[in-house]
Amino acid sequence: MIGLLDVLVVDDEQPAVDAMVHFLDKDRRIGRIFPAASANEALRILQEQHLDAIFLDIHMPSMTGLDLARVVNRFSEAPAVVFVTADDTLAVKAFELEATDYLLKPVSESRLAETVGRLAGTRVPLAPDAQLITVDQGGFSRMIRLDEVQYAEASGDYVRLHTAQSDYLVRIPMSALARQWENDGFVRIHRSYLVSLRHVDRVEFRGTASVKVGSVRLPVSRRSAPLLRSRLQAGRIRSTT
Structure with missing residues (x-):
């Protein structure tokens, strides 16, 4: 991908949004960052802006992140979707929706940088049947x-x-x-x-x-x-x- 990545961060918890925006803002591969506190707000932004990727929480009121991803996938030029969640049980469903990555909270800056590298490079989504394993690092669990x-x-x-x-x-x-x-x-x-x-x-x-x-x-x-x-x-x- 040429140029900086314009991204959307969607989470109903403001501290989670602030943390993601803080890390992303430090990455030189990231351009504009749009925060959203709900799926409905995210859809409004998506109608107004052409974005490269969405960092998306799963468990949100009204419309879940999985539901929003299904809507986004119907766009003619759909942005890449990265799920950011504390729930480690929905990875298979996420990859069935052609997610580019699945990050477990709390997300470290280095782990997020890996994902941005994937987005800035090939933008090839992980295979839906990719086998995932849970590992421990720095006092928390994540999936690779x-x-x-x-x-x-x-x-x-x-x-x-x-x-x-x-x-x-x-x-x-x-x-x-x-x-x-x-x-x-x-x-x-x-x-x-x-x-x-x-x-x-x-x-x-x-x-x-x-x-x-x-x-x-x-x-x-x-x-x-x-x-x-x-x-x-x-x-x-x-x-x-």
Whole structure:
């Protein structure tokens, strides 16, 4: 997207509106910011202004955020919709409405910046069937997409999930996580590491085996090397002649 993003913030709680406006106003990719205290006020603004995105609360009186999103989706040039809510149970419904993101309150400035980056870039909405997982960070919970996880690292009684933007702790044994994510493209390459094959840039089997994920090099144990080879071979392109 070229130029600054003009956005609308919709929430019936004024402190929530003020916090979002404060963070957005600090982002150089954001242009005009329009606050609204209700869905009806938001519709009036949308009729008067051409906007790029809406940051939308879900639980509001009269018309919910989900209802407003259904109306917005019928616009000929619909703005992107980002849900901002304390309710972590409605993500699937949100993505069925082609939401670009689903933020859990309280929203951190860094998390909001990730969303703005998505809006300012491709503006491709998350897939409706994207698998979401709940993680903890900074004393609160949030939801991330499973396909954002590049690799998992054992950390005592926890597992640390690494994404391109941040990392998160989940309380689960590595062995259990490996079983759960086996059919989602993850491979246990070491006692301490589980890696997503979609994020692997390079594999080295000579000498000390390793895989490279971005700028990080992860060890591959001798015990895990055969499984990794097998999974790589299964995805190899073969000639049909």
